Amino acid sequence: MTQRIFIPTAGVGSRLRHLTSELNKSLISVADRPVISHQIDFFPDDSEFVIALGFYGDLVRDFLHLAYPTHKFIFVEIDNYRGAGSGLSRTLRQCRDFLQKPFIFLSNDTIVQTAIPENPSNWLGFSESPVSDAYRSLNVKNGVVSSINEKSHHQVGSVPYIGLAGIFDYELFWEGLEDRQTSKNSGEVSGLTNIVDKRKVLAHQFSWYDTGNLASLAHAREAIASDETLNILEKPKEAIWFVRNNVIKYSADKQFIENRVSRSQLLQKFVPQISSKTDYMFCYKKVSGEVLSKCVDLKLFKRFLEECRVFWSVTDLNGTRLNEFRSNCLNFYWTKTEKRLHQFYKKFGIKDREQIINGNQIPKLEELLGRLDWKLLSDGLPGSFHGDLHFENVLWSKTDKRFTFLDWRQDFSGNLKVGDIYYDLAKIFHGLIVSHENIINEKFKILWTEEEINFQIQRDQILVDCQKYFLAWCVSNNFDINRIYILTALIFLNIAPLHHEPYCFLLYALGKHMLAQPLNPTKQGTEQRSEGSRPKESNIIEGLNLGAGFDWKYPAWRGVDSLNGEYLSENSSLELQNDSIKFVYSSHFIEHVSDTVVTNLLQESYRCIKPGGVIRLVTPNFEQIHRALIENDIKYFSDIGFLGRPEWKLFGVDRSIENVALHWIANYQNFVTTSENIEEWEEGWYRGPPVIDKQLVREKALELDTLNFGKWVISNVPEQHFKNGGHINTFTFPKLEKMLQSAGFTEISSLDCGSSRSNAMAVFDKKPNRERVSIYVEGIKAI
16 A cells, blocks of 8 residues: 655744755755655655645755656645744645545654554654653553643653654544644644544654754754765755755755856766756766765875866956956955955954964954955966865766766856866865865864964864875966965855854954965975065055945945945035046945935046046836836746845735835835844834835826836835935936936946946946846946
8 A cells, every 4th residue: 555644844944043044944954865855765665745835845846856756746835834824733734635545644854764664553653762842742551642742741751752643544633633722733733632532543663853953953963974974064055965866956046056057068078967957956866986085095186186187278368358257356256255254244243353363463354355466366367167176076986087076166256167277276275274074073173252263173184295285286387376375265264154153263263364374385396475575455446336335345446325424415526536537336326315416426427437437327127117016027026036024014014016016116214224234123123115005006006107106106205214225216217318418428328237348347236136126327438
């Protein structure tokens, strides 16, 4: 008889906190594969699975189709899986039509390693683990369950119920579940209790692991791990799973997956070929071999480097393509580092400061970064690239005598074909300094105070030997080891906010320490890099970013958000000489100020820009937003990544398409702040649209053109909050064209995201979810 198993995956998994912010809890990794994979593999392949979907249910469905293409799955989408009225009881009722036969109930955070009873019967699973108030418990006598205890109502001799049950008398189960008074918050237990009361229910002991909270998940990972478990450091919004003979890569970013798949074709001689994909995952057949970290010796490492020389096919660039490559390098090294450091400081509440690190007085990181010659770093070596080239991402097949590269990067600052070969060299170097295995096994120490940091990393001798050979090899092959050293330091700083404590602090301290302490290449045949020889950052200003934010920085650019403590206004002077800069850029700023302010800033920009210089304005595409509202196109707003803010519900504002569209046109905030980040809001804080009757919104949207509709919506913003930083203006291309022409600019045109007359400005467009919601308009100051 074919077994039918019910697994409810609809819930949000809030007890796992950050791990389930963008991933269903059934997909959390344990020993290189998701929890639900451990569950599916526990049953015969001809079993039938009823899967309740809810929170990120599309990811659960995609994974199961990729990993188990021949299995039979019945997917049921739950209409309400979070908030009021949600819960396991509701989920079960919605799956009732597919469970009208004996079935097994399996909680989606339960992993067991004991055989299921073969004979169809009523039974409940328990463990010999100590009873905890986190779980319900069973009273068992002579192998038969006499009753089920609610959490914290245990009796002497009770054993923990593990969320696993064989339900033979399914009619009695549904009868108990329909007693809504008792089943409202008790999930499957109300149905099971009805069976216990009326039938013999056996107690079956299992070897059990709970994955439903952070502590028990950590225990499960440690207990289930084996010598075959790989050294994979967990990353937010990413995962890689090994299921049977397949490897499945997941990312929360669609473009990430699309680019990875595209690059697999470009690198096909060196990487596995992808067999199938979805929006957020792709799959390829597992390649035979051993990761280089587990089999490397000096002879094999030398062979690996020679393979890399073949892989790194240098691309000859000139003119525009060379300038684009250098711009990509600058964005990849400078801009990304600034962004990641800001993320690190915010995430851990740390400030950049002078510190003693391992006994050395180290200045602020801002000062260290200012000493670097960013122009030199950006003049990289263009060619084919991997992007994450370290030992855990390289397989060696003794049988085939070949290397296979894994987990390649999706792009290099947006370019799929050409990256900086020096970045791959730096990734190799970073892996020789810090091995994943030693981090996972906690073979490092870090003591951190505000004034002093001390760290120590245990290193295997083979990695020390490989590093020594690597530096000598780089010198003999005319690679600049100082450049590799600096980029390696930047890599440690960049990945610091992406990892767990205390490893994240080690990465930060190591990166900062490396920037401050020169590489000693005495035995490598090169001159030692000294502090005094480092070029200082240029004071020449080439461009101005209007409305950049208070902490925005970029080499040879100035960000302007206020002048002399005052916000930009109709009277602001940009305090630059006439014809002194090449570029002015502004993104998602002008919709926050009035037409008179915009007119003044355009005139000031024209005054400051040199003849032949370019101005680029980016603002919401209000015509497209207006059209999406009229056409009720909620997918448009979903694709651009905005369907409302969490705090709206505190003010009775729902996430309807009307309110989402109005938010883009005329949002306001009822508090004064210099930051737009209010994810950690307090009660009473609000940023969102004015409250307007939805039917009236619909009528006005059809009656008025885009600009007049915008004016009408803006007129509903509460007067006392009008200047608190929200959207108070709308633009179309004709309106911007007229305003730019009035300021003196010519050759006004609307361009695509990332497409510009200046590579220096195209790089700034790369903000997530902005492309579809924005228009990009440029003008030139005639020569």
